[in-house]
Amino acid sequence: MSDRALLEGSEAIARAAVASGCRFFTGYPMTPFTELLEHMASLLPEVDGICMNAESELEAVGMAWGAATTGHLAATGSTGQGLSLMQESLAEITNARLPLVVFNMARGQGDYFQATRGGGHGDYRHIVLAPMDVPEAVELTRLAFELASQWRTPVMVLGDYYLAHTYQAVSVPSIEGAAPEVPDWALNGSSGGSGSAKIISPLGGGVEGEEGFDLGAHYSACAAHIQEMSVGVDPLIDIGFCEDAELVVAAYGSVGKFVRYACLRLRDAGHRVGYIRPITLWPFPSQAVHDAVASAAKVAVYEQNMGQMVEDVRLATLGAVPVEFIGGPSWDHSGFGIGPDINVPDISERILEALT
Amino acid sequence: MERPVSSAEPASQAETMSSGERELMLTGIGGQGVQLAAQVIAQGATAEGKEVLVFGSYGGMMRGGNTDSTVVISDQPIEAPPVLSTTWSAVLMHHQYWAPLSERIRDNGLVLVNTSVFEDELDAHRYQVVEVPATDMATDLGNPLLAAMVMSGVYGRKSGLVSLDGLVEGMRRSVPPYRSQLIEANEAALAAGWEMAA
Structure with missing residues (x-):
């Protein structure tokens, strides 16, 4: 018998988070994020971690921020609605240079701008990873914690109802094993023999005459760091059949898996379609998109929204290829992001229309 | 305990996707064990090392x-998204909500029907129909709620996708601790379905 297990997306992500060293999680229940919170509440005590059911998303992100300053790997999350409430803190956490993983189990794909541009103040960006299914979500959850630690920045994993509630066979990430060592910059209640207080703040810190006291210098350093991330973080993208494609279809996340499947079946039927599925939404894999569509006559972008990622595709292609939006919002009665139009025949039909 | 292996040739002759994935759609009413x-x-x-995907949907009602x-079951990483428009096989526990599924089963698809309660016509020319009086068999075993286990036993053998050992392990992994007293009866129901499919 195999050591793999059939896990719901939420549980697989929770296990991957704990296996990656996450020891603090907090959130406020909201479909389709709730099960992730429940699984973290069940798993974290097993490794002496802490999971808190917050009174609101504001409190959740505040506690996660506090935990992150101690150098322990922390995470929070919600749906896009809850993420709206967290935006101020996400902006501040970015400027405070703290690692934090944020899970958005979004309702549909209306949160692309929120995720990639951010709704907080200031000139910030953070890394966004968009898995298409459960096995990829396990990998990207691990990557999210690695990148958060490496770059000392918030990293968002952008999922949805389909990801949270689909069961797939995956290798079970072991939650045994020690959490990573606490880094030097962490607050631990002492001054570390320096005689002066340690400060971690979105406003820099330190005392007059020391590095970080000058706010302008701090903001400039933050900007330089974001610039460094924008070129230093490896852009990830899934590309198929673009070499001879007349039409290349772009999509991301769970919807990207539907589009990918539609393209594979259309290929079986002899249609010259290819697909691109950006996995890092920030930094956007612009060069790879540009190169992949170079010989195509047209690019079609399918999203479960009014058209958001289509702007990044247009920026990546810079007018070299016509870019058409073929998606659209689609809701069932629940409002949880299950889209009646998100099915292979309807998507295939839109692709074929774009092909003609 | 010595158990027969899966039959080599699955009953469904429906077209398989180029990926080799086999799809199963199940329908019924709440409480039947779908x-x-x-x-x-x-x-x-999963226990037998396959790639597997499951996506369920159910109304707010526990019963009815x-x-x-x-x-979706495959030897390769699953290409299929969670919602599919066609299927290689189907398990029909009840007729009430089966109409949308009828169009989704590909020609010559394997269709297991619970004849104890199913009250609609099935086109035997279009599907490979396997009639299973699952609720009656379950009642004979002592509990009509075992019908879904009988069906699972039949499906494992007819589809060639899961062995009886695999089904028993799958059942043990699926039954919550507060229902552990039902494991023996479930195992008997799986075996009864498997035998029936011979």
Whole structure:
């Protein structure tokens, strides 16, 4: 018998988070994020971690921020609605240079701008990873914690109802094993023999005459760091059949898996379609998109929204290829992001229309 | 205990996707064990090292409402998204909500029907129909709620996708601790279905 297990997306992500060293999680229940919170509440005590059911998303992100300053790997999350409430803190956490993983189990794909541009103040960006299914979500959850630690920045994993509630066979990430060592910059209640207080703040810190006291210098350093991330973080993208494609279809996340499947079946039927599925939404894999569509006559972008990622595709292609939006919002009665139009025949039909 | 292996040739002659993926859609009404049957088959296939995907949908009602589930089993990483428009096979526990599924089964698809309660016509020319009096068999075993386990046993053998050992392991992984007293009866029901499919 195999050591793999059939896990719901939420549980697989929770296990991957704990296996990656996450020891603090907090959130406020909201479909389709709730099960992730429940699984973290069940798993974290097993490794002496802490999971808190917050009174609101504001409190959740505040506690996660506090935990992150101690150098322990922390995470929070919600749906896009809850993420709206967290935006101020996400902006501040970015400027405070703290690692934090944020899970958005979004309702549909209306949160692309929120995720990639951010709704907080200031000139910030953070890394966004968009898995298409459960096995990829396990990998990207691990990557999210690695990148958060490496770059000392918030990293968002952008999922949805389909990801949270689909069961797939995956290798079970072991939650045994020690959490990573606490880094030097962490607050631990002492001054570390320096005689002066340690400060971690979105406003820099330190005392007059020391590095970080000058706010302008701090903001400039933050900007330089974001610039460094924008070129230093490896852009990830899934590309198929673009070499001879007349039409290349772009999509991301769970919807990207539907589009990918539609393209594979259309290929079986002899249609010259290819697909691109950006996995890092920030930094956007612009060069790879540009190169992949170079010989195509047209690019079609399918999203479960009014058209958001289509702007990044247009920026990546810079007018070299016509870019058409073929998606659209689609809701069932629940409002949880299950889209009646998100099915292979309807998507295939839109692709074929774009092909003609 | 010595157990027969899966039959080599699955009953469904429906076209398989180029990926080699086999799809199963189950339909019934809440309380019949549709979600549990999907879990048992999927957990069994997982235990045997297959790639598996399951996506279920069910109304708010525990009893009587519509309940459906989709299972995809493959030897390769699953290409299929969670919602599918066509299927290689189907398990029909009840007729009430089966109409939308009828169009989704590909020609010559394997269709297991619970003849104890199913009251609609099935086109035997279009599907490979396997009639299973699952609720009657379950009642004979002492509990009509075992019907989904009987069906799972039949499905494992007819589809060639999961062995009886796999189904029993899948059932053990699916039954919550507070229902552990039902494991023996479930195992008997799986075996009865498996025998019936010979």
